[in-house]
Amino acid sequence: MKPTPVLLDCDPGIDDALAIAYLVAQHLAGRIELVGVVCTAGNVGLDDTVANALAWLDLAGAPPLPVCAGAAGASVVPHVFTPETHGPRGAGYADLTVGKDHGTTTTRARLDPRSGAGLWVDSAREHPGELVAVVTGPSSTLAQALVLEPGLPGLVSELVVMGGTFRGHPGNTTPTSEWNVDVDPEAADAVCLAWERARSAAPDASFSQVSAPLWCGLNLTEQALWTPAHSERLLATSDTPLTRALVDALRLYFEFHDSVGEGYLAQVHDPFVAWLALHPHRVVAEQSHVRVECRGEHTRGMTVEDRRGQRGHVPNARIATAVTLPGGPPAVVDEVLAAIASLG
Template sequence: MTRTPVLLDCDPGIDDALAIAYLVAAHRAGRIDLAGLVCTAGNVGLDDTVANALAWLDLADAPELPVAAGAPGPIAVPHVLTPETHGPRGAGHAELGATTTRALDPRDGARLWVELARAHPGGLVGIVTGPSSSLARAVALEPALPRLLRGLVVMGGTFHGHPGNTTPVSEWNVDVDPEAADRVCRAWEEARVSDPAVPAPLWCGLNLTERAVWTPARSERLLAASDTPLTRALVDALRFYFEFHESVGEGYLAQVHDPLVAWLALHPDAVVSAPAHVRVECAGEHTRGMTVADVRGQRGRVDNARIATDVRLPGGPDAVLDEVCGAITTLG
């Protein structure tokens, strides 16, 4: 069976670490070919996202794969970091190793996006779990990128009236770099106008991903099933994430958006979604960063997105996290 090549564009980040470990496990199980990883500045600065990604790959005993440094920040505004959410270095309470035998790929993240898409025309699945800054650069570098990909899955935005987590209307990944997210929307709109066969990206917003809740009990089950340097580091990182969510009134738990999105990318038949035309507000005083979805065709524009609304799996996102947890326990 041919394995689906996958590129992950991430900004680790605690829930990105879970997504990385899950995708390494899927690679080890022969389900996918983890073809590359792009590190984009997001939860922390670019140096930390690179260092964290390499460290998590080491802990997961990942295969050798190209890891590239992507965009160092947003297109138009200063980069806002989130030490209160993910810790000062993006790994919560985990102490990640400072050394690695992995070499950073000499290509930048945009170039890696383009070259992997060209190497797997019509085959590569791209997953974005951080800001879209590197992907926006990649589309500028290769306008044909939407036609080259098999699919694109984005953790970003919020839809159907669900509140934002950064402003009342904006989700953090999009709010960091709205111009980049909107460029991605426009690129897929232009591609689908020219060729309706181009697959519309799947946008996974807070309306779905906030239902992916990791609890201390799940961490205990993870350690009980597999007590390794990887799982101990993940549990330490998640403990910080629990503390953050408790500090903002959500309870001692963690909404882990990114592993849910990674799972959805590998299980497209399990996604409940609806077509829409999506643009990102970049100018409004009160609405900057808002993902504006036309689900009724009122603009008369081609649908350039699918909005994920649910999971076809008994137990929903909670069952997805059970599968993610089980996959991680297979890593030595």
């Protein structure tokens, strides 16, 4: 079978690094075709997210593929950076410059001159009805791509978003908001509106030709936990420059989670969501209508879900609530670990 084309829009970021390594492993195993990586400003600035993506791709042994710089910040308000979460450069304690001049990394990853939004549009047009797009950072670049190509929802086969929080689960940035959405709620809401319009305009109002995006919120992704034992197992299985750098990065992520009362561990949202994107038959999800609050004094960034159809709009989202893999999210983390170890 032809490998599934996959586009990753990320903001590396420590758990993004795990997602990159996981997707490279799936690409090299022939299960997907990683057609490109878009870098969006996130916890750290755009220069760092681009540099980190290139370095992680090199360390993972990725083949040459386009890497494009996307949005440099939020759509409307000043972008809020959070170096305390992923470190001042977004790589924790990992030194991604080590080995660049000594052949340790492959240095095959190169920055493509296109914009991140341009890569979104080009990838969707080159793989109409086939592309699986995964967003593990703010939706800022995707919102720009929707301006360039309003028909994007009809070109993408599946959109999988790490963002929001649902079913009454608390936020991790404010009491009601998750960070990826909170940093640029206008962009996230633009995504919701774009898919709502596309599904409403589908022939015979069936909207079956436009798949509702899969939103993977904290209600599910916070169950994906990486512990020091996982790091020890990864190194024991595959002791390489990649795995050593990942383990160094994760140490700071452990410390951050410990500092906010979660324990000495890491919630690895992004590789978990990448796994969900590649295993749609293992995802339990419910169709719903979602908008993002952009003005509320206490609720800005809240993903507001209409489960009962009270707004009268067509469903524009699928809310991920569980996985059917035996062992649940911990088993998913184990599969991610094994895939990354295979790169050694």
